[in-house]
Amino acid sequence: MRIATWNVNSVNARLETVLRWFEEAQPDVACLQEIKCVDEKFPAEAFERLGYNVAVHGQKTYNGVALISKRPLEDVRRGLPGDDTDEQARYIEAVVSGAQPVRVGCLYLPNGNPVATEKFAYKLGWMARLEAHARELLTLEEPFALLGDYNVIPERRDAEFPDNWTGDALFRPESRAAFRTLKNLGLTEAYLQADGAPGAYTFWDYQAGAWQRNNGIRIDHALLSPQAADLLTGVSIHRDVRSWEKPSDHVPLVIELDA
DNA sequence: ATGGTAGACCTTCTA
Numbered sequence: 001m002r003i004a005t006w007n008v009n010s011v012n013a014r015l016e017t018v019l020r021w022f023e024e025a026q027p028d029v030a031c032l033q034e035i036k037c038v039d040e041k042f043p044a045e046a047f048e049r050l051g052y053n054v055a056v057h058g059q060k061t062y063n064g065v066a067l068i069s070k071r072p073l074e075d076v077r078r079g080l081p082g083d084d085t086d087e088q089a090r091y092i093e094a095v096v097s098g099a100q101p102v103r104v105g106c107l108y109l110p111n112g113n114p115v116a117t118e119k120f121a122y123k124l125g126w127m128a129r130l131e132a133h134a135r136e137l138l139t140l141e142e143p144f145a146l147l148g149d150y151n152v153i154p155e156r157r158d159a160e161f162p163d164n165w166t167g168d169a170l171f172r173p174e175s176r177a178a179f180r181t182l183k184n185l186g187l188t189e190a191y192l193q194a195d196g197a198p199g200a201y202t203f204w205d206y207q208a209g210a211w212q213r214n215n216g217i218r219i220d221h222a223l224l225s226p227q228a229a230d231l232l233t234g235v236s237i238h239r240d241v242r243s244w245e246k247p248s249d250h251v252p253l254v255i256e257l258d259a
Numbered sequence: 260a261t262g263g264t265a266g267a268c269c270t271t272c273t274a
Contacts, residue, residue, distance in 0.1 A: 010267075151274095
């Protein structure tokens, strides 16, 4: 089972590019973030024509996430548990059916900048809720994967110019510590040696020629339960997509599970 | 120290 995560930065502005990638990469499941539209404006028919099922948790203008799957999606849950007052659409989860069902969580973790505002507190609160939710899922002792735009640069080697990120919410010690705490619950990062080499970035800013200068960061991640980690056979980053016409500022991260 | 780009949408906010 090929499972992808991709922050598309508006699914409607990017539809041609997104569909081209789906036809080339043939993911079985895709987690999309920053679709930037409400459910009714999501171009579901375009994906259905390619043979996919669609589950959307949308929002006007900002955020919004979706799960796209060739296999049926069951037990769809919208929103991250832990705060009924949270109105931002940043999490959707479903069980992908099959001989070996896999629960897939698609997440768009808050950016958190500027740090001296409530935005950073919201980020850290959201990460605490994600940890609590992962803790719940682990008690099921089933294969699951949490994929998405984590908006966290885990280590210095995950940035071309790490010193540029000092003080940024993506690289603050609190953000990195929360990401470590999440992993330390017993989750395995889908992260092959080759992808861990310097330059395995998933995001290049639109500004200041970041792509041309390879001023990238690795902020899109995939964390696996022990039962899913046993099924992991591959990881890849579709770096070349950043050089396409009208690209997103993120590129797809793809994992392969023997399921 | 600043500005550089992109998207949604109405004028500025988010990233």
